[in-house]
Amino acid sequence: MTRPTDAELAILNVLWNRGPCTVRQVTGELNRSRPTGYTTVLKLMQIMTGKKLVKRDEQSRAHVYRALHPREQMQRRLVKDLVRRAFGGSTMELLQQAISGGTASANDLMTMRRWISEQEKKS
Amino acid sequence: MTRPTDAELAILNVLWNRGPCTVRQVTGELNRSRPTGYTTVLKLMQIMTGKKLVKRDEQSRAHVYRALHPREQMQRRLVKDLVRRAFGGSTMELLQQAISGGTASANDLMTMRRWISEQEKKS
DNA sequence: CACAATATACGAAAGCATTCGTAATTATCA
DNA sequence: TGATAATTACGAATGCTTTCGTATATTGTG
Incomplete structure (x- = not known):
């Protein structure tokens, strides 16, 4: 398995710190240090889902993502x-x-x- | 300053281990573990020169490169x-x-x- | 119900890393 | 000298990362 990229690691840090999050929550948290558009974060998290870095729960309308590895x-x-x-x-x-x-x-x-x-x- | 990429770091390792080297020497050493074509290594080292990761001595026909930072x-x-x-x-x-x-x-x-x-x- | 807000999906652009082919140049030596 | 080998320069293709715009769907509210 390959290393997460910088942007991916930044997102994982949010998920590890805050627990499972929606894209909006992650975006809000990221923007404290690294300005990133909403759809950018969304796209990254979709890619991360494909890479099995995160898992998403689609129950609620706003999907909830969690880090797949501790x-x-x-x-x-x-x-x-x-x-x-x-x-x-x-x-x-x-x-x-x-x-x-x-x-x-x-x-x-x-x-x-x-x-x-x-x-x-x-x- | 930005991190060296994986390929760049592999080249730096050769230069740190062997001391100043020509492109051919680096290629030979790299090929013990990571098959890479000669012109690929050359191009990388040219780029690294631009990034000030290495310095090259053009005295001899085959330029000699050395790592710029310990x-x-x-x-x-x-x-x-x-x-x-x-x-x-x-x-x-x-x-x-x-x-x-x-x-x-x-x-x-x-x-x-x-x-x-x-x-x-x-x- | 209709409209505004909010969500996801997705294409695409821009930039970088890596790779290699080819041309041009320089040295070697038979 | 002239062919061969070795070297540098450089363009370009490929694939990945990051970014965002736009289309489409869903939810909540007046």
Whole structure:
């Protein structure tokens, strides 16, 4: 399966944040940051239905769309894809950059320690 | 500045790995994984020159191209971009997924601990 | 009922990414 | 020197993304 495009991902974010939405609701939300015409959003969501990125409920007159995959799953897919394309497939290289890159605060580093501990417990 | 496309990133990877290359060298390397015709690669690299992704040295008959930005800088840019588009701008959310996702081995987790310690020493 | 508002469907245009063919140029060497 | 090989330049086709206009259908309201 292929990555969602930028516009598609923006729409998925709305659906993940707000739950199932009509085209009008998504348009309203998108327009807070990215001005987009109503029929543009409609068309995109129709395409996304075809791609099985969203599912639509046609019960009410204004169809209600929901994201077909959970946000975390898509995030994992996108990270994996980026790791493959830009980090030679090594997730550890990405992590090293994030940790050693200097952008993490002392607090962030502590939080990461905790995550690591929790992860170690799991095995 | 805009993200490099998939094909462009594949070419950049070759240049980062092998250092400055001619079109023929890049084509040869690309063809280990992604069959691409010679003139296709040439055209892409010409476009990348226009986009200032690579710089070309026209001294020799076969022009020599090099990546204009270091790999780490581009990686940081791509991660930042993904974080913005798919993680609501929170790098920590991406990290949590990468750490808690369950793909890291016990060894990996130890290595991360070491990176964190080293990073903490720096402050 | 008739009209305005709102919805979906769909075609099409514009722009970009990717691909390749062909022409023109330059070097090699028999 | 003259044929061959290798290189660059460039146009163009194809397909995808994003955008919007318009036609058509449906709902609600005076």
